[in-house]
Amino acid sequence: MLRPIVHWVSLGGMDILAQVLDRVRLGGTLLLHFELGHPWHLELPARPYALFHYLSQGSATLALGQGQEIQMTAGDFVVITRGEPHVFYSDRRAEPLRIMDIDRSSPRLVFVRHGTRAKPLSTMICGNFTVSRPMFGSVLELLPPVLLLKPTADGDWLEAILRRMFSETTLERPGQRVALSRLTEVLFVEVLRSWIASLSPGQGGWLGAISDPHIGPALKLIHESPERPWTLSDLAHRVGLGRSVFSARFTKLVGQSVYRYVIERRMAEAAFLLETSDESIARIANRVGYETAAAFSKLFHRHHGLSPGRYRAVRRSDGGRRQGGVLVAEVAD
Numbered sequence: 001m002l003r004p005i006v007h008w009v010s011l012g013g014m015d016i017l018a019q020v021l022d023r024v025r026l027g028g029t030l031l032l033h034f035e036l037g038h039p040w041h042l043e044l045p046a047r048p049y050a051l052f053h054y055l056s057q058g059s060a061t062l063a064l065g066q067g068q069e070i071q072m073t074a075g076d077f078v079v080i081t082r083g084e085p086h087v088f089y090s091d092r093r094a095e096p097l098r099i100m101d102i103d104r105s106s107p108r109l110v111f112v113r114h115g116t117r118a119k120p121l122s123t124m125i126c127g128n129f130t131v132s133r134p135m136f137g138s139v140l141e142l143l144p145p146v147l148l149l150k151p152t153a154d155g156d157w158l159e160a161i162l163r164r165m166f167s168e169t170t171l172e173r174p175g176q177r178v179a180l181s182r183l184t185e186v187l188f189v190e191v192l193r194s195w196i197a198s199l200s201p202g203q204g205g206w207l208g209a210i211s212d213p214h215i216g217p218a219l220k221l222i223h224e225s226p227e228r229p230w231t232l233s234d235l236a237h238r239v240g241l242g243r244s245v246f247s248a249r250f251t252k253l254v255g256q257s258v259y260r261y262v263i264e265r266r267m268a269e270a271a272f273l274l275e276t277s278d279e280s281i282a283r284i285a286n287r288v289g290y291e292t293a294a295a296f297s298k299l300f301h302r303h304h305g306l307s308p309g310r311y312r313a314v315r316r317s318d319g320g321r322r323q324g325g326v327l328v329a330e331v332a333d
Contacts, residue, residue, distance in 0.1 A: 016210050016223050021189060023272055024139055025132040028184035029177075030165050032099070032126040033111050036060075039091035040115030040122070043098045047083035050129040050140050052191075054162055058122025060088045064146065075151030077158060079129070079191065081143045090115070090122065109169035125162060129188050142207050149194055161187045202253065209253035214239045218250065218258075226265045227289035232258055267303040270296070274312040281308045 028049075034042070036058070044051065053062075055076050062070040062078060064086045072078065080086055087096065097114045131139055149158075165183045168176060192207065199208045209215045218235045235258060236246035250258050266288040273284045285296035300308050 016216075016219055017192065017207075019223060020139060021192075025130075026139075026185045026188055027130040027132075027181045028128045028188070029180045030109050030125060030127040030162075030169050033109050033166075034122075034124045034126065035111070035113045036090065036122040036124065037113075037115035037117045038120055038122075039089075039094035041087065041089040041092060041094040041096040042114065043087045043096045044085065044126075045098075045100065046085045047128070049083050049131075050079055050081045051083060051086075052077065052079045052127050052129060052187075053088070054125045054158070056123045056125065058090075058120050060090065060122055060124065061092075062146075063087045063089070063092070068146070070146065070148060072148075077149045077191070079143070079147040080145070081140045081147060082145050084145065088124070090120075108172070109166065125166070127165070127184070129184065142205060143192075143195070147191070147195055149191065149198070157190055158187075161190065205253070205255050209250075212249075212253055214241055214246065215250055215253050218246070219254075222262055222265050226262065226269050227287055229289065230258065230262050263299070263303070266290075267300060270300060270308070271304060271311065271315075274308055275315040284308070 036042075055072050055074060055078075057074050059074070060072045062072055064070075064080075065084060070078070089096075094115070097112075099112075129140070161183060165180060165187070168179050168183065173179075196204065196207050196211060199211075201212070202208070210219055217239050221235060221238060222230060232247050233243050235250075236243045239246065241249070247258065250261075254261055256264075270284055270288045273279060273287065274281075277284075279287075281297065282293040285291075285293045288296070290296035290299075297308050300306075300311070304311055306314065
């Protein structure tokens with residue numbers, strides 16, 4: 001059972017995490033249900049999405065690149081946020097089972113028995129999280145490469161969600177894909193909440209910063225009014241810190257300066273408006289703090305790799321792909 005949030009800064013009229021999550025398309029499903037008898041050894045390939053694993057019974061060792069190993073016990077939930085290749089095993093000397101067909105169109109859960117029937121038995125559920133229409137690059141990029149949640153006494157929400165997802169995958173019913181996608185959204189949000197709650201002060205980058213008593217309110221101000229000409233002095237005064245202390249704390253927790261963050265926030269807001277509204281480029285430029293469309297367009301192109309008009313056309317056609325974080329057009333000029 002996983003620990004719920006115990007410390008959270010009230011951000012008045014805006015929940016920053018809710019805003020960011022509301023502007024992405026979250027999806028995912030359950031993929032595999034493993035029953036594993038010692039000795040066993042699983043290999044999972046690199047994927048372009050996050051994979052999660054819930055060890056409901058037994059124990060396992062998770063191994064990733066560069067020799068990183070994590071010992072898991074019953075109730076542990078782990079997310080491989082970048083989708084890098086990884087292995088699970090009870091004995092690494094055992095012949096590995098390579099899971100190569102993890103991508104499939106059917107929403108039905110696949111049952112896999114591996115190893116022997118010897119005890120101890122381990123059971124594990126595997127699924128994925130997908131994110132499209134990314135803000136700030138990707139919500140998943142705000143997380144560490146591996147996110148491990150340990151069980152606690154009052155976190156039965158995890159098992160409740162997974163049980164409902166498990167039930168949904170066992171029968172083909174109308175709306176099954178939509179139901180699984182929505183349940184995965186809830187699971188993802190609860191995972192984020194629990195991980196944020198587990199952080200010590202100063203940990204977690206942007207996700208940890210939103211619950212900081214000084215930096216959280218500053219982020220709220222920037223998100224509420226990205227068009228304002230925010231200065232260090234103005235924000236520091238608003239949150240009750242000296243200019244130098246605020247600047248150092250903001251950079252340490254968020255990972256970038258206030259100036260850079262304001263620009264990224266403006267560019268993210270502009271990208272969202274270009275994709276979801278019919279407002280003119282000049283109007284969008286004004287809404288995110290630029291007096292002229294020319295100045296806005298130059299900065300937008302530098303940030304996203306496309307002009308605002310081109311970005312709008314590509315995103316609305318669903319004909320774009322990302323290479324190294326830059327959107328590449330695949331529609332005719």
